[in-house]
Each structure stands twice: as structure tokens, then as C-alpha cells.
Amino acid sequence: MAGVSVSTPSKENSPTYGLSKTGAALTDKAQLNIASSILTQEVIDGLKKADESVQVKPLTLKIDKNTKKQADITALTTLVSNLKTSYADVANETAMLKRTVSAAGSGSVTASVEAGVAEQTVRLSVSQIAQVDSYQSKGFTSRSDTLTGISSDQSLTLSVGDKSVDIKVGPSTTLENIINQINDGAGDVLKASIVNTGGENGYKMILQSKESGEKNQIKFSVKG
Incomplete structure (x- = not known):
């Protein structure tokens, strides 16, 4: 074609020969070296510990807290049950009327008491034992x-x-x-x-x- 000139670049100046491929290969190798230097056992253990601290430890704390709550609830239930039993005895009027008697001394005197009598202390002086x-x-x-x-x-x-x-x-x-x-x-x-x-x-x-x-x-x- 008249008036058009075509210029073919030389191999030495071409950007597609050698340089780009060699550069890509160095980049991949560099990445492998970086990855291998980072993922050591110490790094893995550190990551594992951090993961446990974030996810496992909160769950363990919640389980311990719930266990303590259950123990406290059981103790409270027992106390309430004992209180109800004691209250039932107090609420029963016949229980309030019960009386007991005790005699201290030589053993020559015995005593009995009926329910409902007033609380009192009686002193006896024995001058002669029956013969x-x-x-x-x-x-x-x-x-x-x-x-x-x-x-x-x-x-x-x-x-x-x-x-x-x-x-x-x-x-x-x-x-x-x-x-x-x-x-x-x-x-x-x-x-x-x-x-x-x-x-x-x-x-x-x-x-x-x-x-x-x-x-x-x-x-x-x-x-x-």
C-alpha cells in the first residue's frame, strides 16, 4: 500500500519475550515462600487458641453458670419444702395444743398432762411416802x-x-x-x-x- 509503512519490532525489544513469563514465575515462587514462612506450627497453635477463646470459652462459661444456677435452684427448692413442712405443723391448731410433762426429783412422783392446759410449773413437796x-x-x-x-x-x-x-x-x-x-x-x-x-x-x-x-x-x- 502506498504511503503506509509497517515496522516490526525486534525480538530484543519485544515486551512479550521472556520478561513477562520470567516475572510471573518469580511472583508465584515468592508467594509460596511467604506462605511457608507464615503457616508454622506456632502460628497454627496461636490461631487455634484465639479461635477457642472466641468461640469455645464463652460456651464453657455459660455451661458452668447454668450448672451453678441449677444447684442454687435445687437448694432453694429444698428450703421451701422444709419451710412448708414446718408451717404445716404451726398452722395445725391441734399441734399448738399439745403439751408434754416432765418430772424431776427422786422418781417417787409421776405426772400426766392433757392437751390444751395452760403452761405452768408445779412444785411438790413429799413429806411421807405411801406405805x-x-x-x-x-x-x-x-x-x-x-x-x-x-x-x-x-x-x-x-x-x-x-x-x-x-x-x-x-x-x-x-x-x-x-x-x-x-x-x-x-x-x-x-x-x-x-x-x-x-x-x-x-x-x-x-x-x-x-x-x-x-x-x-x-x-x-x-x-x-
């Missing part, structure tokens, strides 16, 4: 002496508390015979014995209740 009831007969010259003043058969009733026994006596009944009848019939509540006190008429019949107190008094009655 067994006892009797003695007039004197006889021997154990085989007959009872005097009896002209016909009679029935002698001895009573001690709820126990009673009938003794058959007559003109021929001896002192020893009546003792045996009493012991055979009422020996569990009454003791009959013959004691020689000395002297001409020293043999006497002794009757004693086995238990003390007013309810164990010896009572006599004669029929016939």
Missing part, C-alpha cells in the same frame, strides 16, 4: 391356839383393791389354819404371817398388803 397397809392380832400362846370369841361358823371376807377372799372360821379354827387360808386365797395381794414377839402371849398374826397406796388398803367384813 403398805398392815394389821396385827392380839397375842396367842402358840401357833395352834384356836381363835377366841367365835361360837359358830362364820365367813370372814378380806379385800385388797379388786381382790377379795372368803375365809371360813369357827370355834375350832386355829391361828395357823387361818394364816394358811389367807395365803392360799389372796397370796398375790396380801401376806399373812405369824410372828413370835416374845412373852406369854407372844404369837401374833400379821397381815400386810403387798402394794402401797390408798387403793391397796386391807378391808374386813364378817358374815354369819
Whole structure:
């Protein structure tokens, strides 16, 4: 074509020969060297620790906090349950009326109390302890002496508390015979014995209740 000139660049001046490819290769190698120098084990451990601090540790703290809350709730529930039980006892009016009694001293006095009585302190002074009831007969010259003043058969009733026994006596009944009848019939509540006190008429019949107190008094009655 007239008037147009074409200029072909030489190989040495061409920007497409060698320089750009060689430059690209150096860049890739440089990047590999940088990456290898950064991703050491120490760096990985540091990244792992940082990741745990950000993500794992907050979750662990939340779990611990919830566990403590559950323990506190359990303790509060137990306390409330105990309070309800105690309140139920207080709310029950019969519980408020209950009374107990205690006696201090020699042990010779016992006491009982009924619900609802006023609270009080009672002091007792014991001047004499109850004793067994006892009797003695007039004197006889021997154990085989007959009872005097009896002209016909009679029935002698001895009573001690709820126990009673009938003794058959007559003109021929001896002192020893009546003792045996009493012991055979009422020996569990009454003791009959013959004691020689000395002297001409020293043999006497002794009757004693086995238990003390007013309810164990010896009572006599004669029929016939």
C-alpha cells in the first residue's frame, strides 16, 4: 500500500519475550515462600487458641453458670419444702395444743398432762411416802391356839383393791389354819404371817398388803 509503512519490532525489544513469563514465575515462587514462612506450627497453635477463646470459652462459661444456677435452684427448692413442712405443723391448731410433762426429783412422783392446759410449773413437796397397809392380832400362846370369841361358823371376807377372799372360821379354827387360808386365797395381794414377839402371849398374826397406796388398803367384813 502506498504511503503506509509497517515496522516490526525486534525480538530484543519485544515486551512479550521472556520478561513477562520470567516475572510471573518469580511472583508465584515468592508467594509460596511467604506462605511457608507464615503457616508454622506456632502460628497454627496461636490461631487455634484465639479461635477457642472466641468461640469455645464463652460456651464453657455459660455451661458452668447454668450448672451453678441449677444447684442454687435445687437448694432453694429444698428450703421451701422444709419451710412448708414446718408451717404445716404451726398452722395445725391441734399441734399448738399439745403439751408434754416432765418430772424431776427422786422418781417417787409421776405426772400426766392433757392437751390444751395452760403452761405452768408445779412444785411438790413429799413429806411421807405411801406405805403398805398392815394389821396385827392380839397375842396367842402358840401357833395352834384356836381363835377366841367365835361360837359358830362364820365367813370372814378380806379385800385388797379388786381382790377379795372368803375365809371360813369357827370355834375350832386355829391361828395357823387361818394364816394358811389367807395365803392360799389372796397370796398375790396380801401376806399373812405369824410372828413370835416374845412373852406369854407372844404369837401374833400379821397381815400386810403387798402394794402401797390408798387403793391397796386391807378391808374386813364378817358374815354369819
